[in-house]
Amino acid sequence: MQVVTSVAAMQRLAKKWQRTGIKIGLVPTMGYLHAGHLSLVQRARKLVGKNGKVAVSIYVNPTQFGPKEDLSRYPRDLKRDLKLLRDEGTDVVFVPSNAEMYPGRVESARGDGPGGRRRPTSVGFSTYVVEEELSRSMEGASRPGHFRGVGTVVAKLFNITLPDVAVFGAKDFQQAAVIKRMTRDLNFPITIDIAPTFREPDGLAMSSRNKYLDGDLRRQGIILWRAIQRAQAVVKKSPVSAKTLRAELKKLIESEPAPKVDYIEFFNPDTLLPVDKVTRGTQMALAVFVGKARLIDNARL
Ligand code: AMP
Secondary structure, eight states: OEEEOOHHHHHHHHHHHHHTTOOEEEEEEOSSOOHHHHHHHHHHHHHHOTTSEEEEEEOOOGGGSOTTSSTTTOOOOHHHHHHHHHHTTOSEEEOOOHHHHSTTOOTTOSOSSTTOOOOOOSSSOOOOOOOOSTTSSHHHHHSTTHHHHHHHHHHHHHHHHOOSEEEEEGGGHHHHHHHHHHHHHTTOOOEEEEEOOOBOTTSOBOOGGGGGOOTTHHHHTTHHHHHHHHHHHHHHHSOEEHHHHHHHHHHHHTTSSSOEEEEEEEEOTTTOOBOSEEOTTOEEEEEEEETTEEEEEEEEO
């Protein structure tokens, strides 16, 4: 398994593979890997075949974090990640530094939010990718600038690793929709594959941020999955107004001591447009603060 830290070296390798007709599968991650990430690596391997190459990127992308978010304390363990990826048969791990990904970007600048301004500089990093429709609601509304950072880094990773296929998780449902749209709109010749959400035995969606769930918070974290299951049980009986169901689920979630609802949304899975009547087939997504962790989950009802 090769570990590559420079953009130039990664692009050279990818171009060589591309020239010789070898298929490349990319799995972008922020590291601190869990079984959900590894299921994406396994899908990438299936999609490119044994003669193809599986590339995994590990990069905690600063431009997708808001100024008050958890960038500096985001969990990291590169040594462990590399062992897991080697055991999975990964061909190359791309682990760039911030200087490599954003040369000239001013760290402290208030440039990553919407309307954020930065002093013009001839060497600064100043080009971003903004999806303007699907990224407005939910995570985009709660985390201004988040999808601008995601779109930008994923577009860069596409240009650096030249994949034929890239695998993303349904755990981040809106992100997957935004990336699919960006790929289509900007004509990246890449197939986007979406992998199902991997869960702990008790239903908690696997996430690097679950590390923040100390002591009893880990138990309380199950409340997102219980809310989804409650919603599924309700719509199985009959359609229900989004307003009523949202109020019921908020009450359920906040009956535990720690959880505070950020949002609960019901929407069309293709358009992400909110629905007034929740029926079978409606997509539900929610974000909940549990102690220091902000957890998200989603499911088809
Ligand atoms: P992250 O490292 O959290 O940025 O995630 C990297 C990729 O793994 C994204 O495409 C996520 O959607 C995906 N992912 C994260 N958690 C899970 C999970 N529990 N099941 C499936 N995919 C996941």
